[in-house]
Amino acid sequence: MCHGMVHMKQRKEVNVNGDSAMTRREMVVLAGVTAAVMCGVGGGLGGCASTEEKEKLLITSGVVNLGPASDFPAGTANTRFMDMYGIVVVNSSGEPAAIRPKCTHKGCMAKWEEDHKEFICPGHGSRYDLMGRVTNGPATRPLPAMLAERLADGMLTVDLTKLYAL
Numbered sequence: 383m384c385h386g387m388v389h390m391k392q393r394k395e396v397n398v399n400g401d402s403a404m405t406r407r408e409m410v411v412l413a414g415v416t417a418a419v420m421c422g423v424g425g426g427l428g429g430c431a432s433t434e435e436k437e438k439l440l441i442t443s444g445v446v447n448l449g450p451a452s453d454f455p456a457g458t459a460n461t462r463f464m465d466m467y468g469i470v471v472v473n474s475s476g477e478p479a480a481i482r483p484k485c486t487h488k489g490c491m492a493k494w495e496e497d498h499k500e501f502i503c504p505g506h507g508s509r510y511d512l513m514g515r516v517t518n519g520p521a522t523r524p525l526p527a528m529l530a531e532r533l534a535d536g537m538l539t540v541d542l543t544k545l546y547a548l
């Protein structure tokens with residue numbers, strides 16, 4: 383479904399593990415860094431205050447390389463990119479995708495709870511399944527998601543700017 387969406391040569395990628403000097407492409411992506419205030423966007427969202435989330439600087443644009451697709455097997459949710467990209471990489475049935483767990487009720491950041499296998503919003507208790515579909519309101523719409531693409535070399539990439547509902 384996602385293959386062929388973006389031409390490889392037009393991509394801007396960030397090497398997740400790269401700690402060496404920035405490449406020109408990485409600099410382009412970083413120039414697109416958007417300051418996102420987690421759980422506080424829009425202000426006045428009283429229900430989010432209890433989470434005491436810190437303000438975080440997220441990369442929210444560009445195509446990013448998440449590493450080997452085999453790191454994200456079916457039936458799992460991987461939260462290791464939350465701090466950097468604000469996404470949880472999920473895989474329900476074999477094809478990974480990325481969820482941005484910003485609650486569709488009033489914008490709190492929902493948290494993946496491994497024990498419950500659900501995203502749970504601290505604001506008013508909405509819950510979402512592994513693919514971001516609402517399992518308990520008051521939210522009625524699914525979490526925004528990004529399609530992931532498995533490249534020929536086995537790496538997984540996600541375009542952070544293209545949001546869908548899975």
Ligand code: FES
Nearest residue numbers: 485488503505506
């Ligand atoms: S913001 Fe109200 S349930 Fe998430």
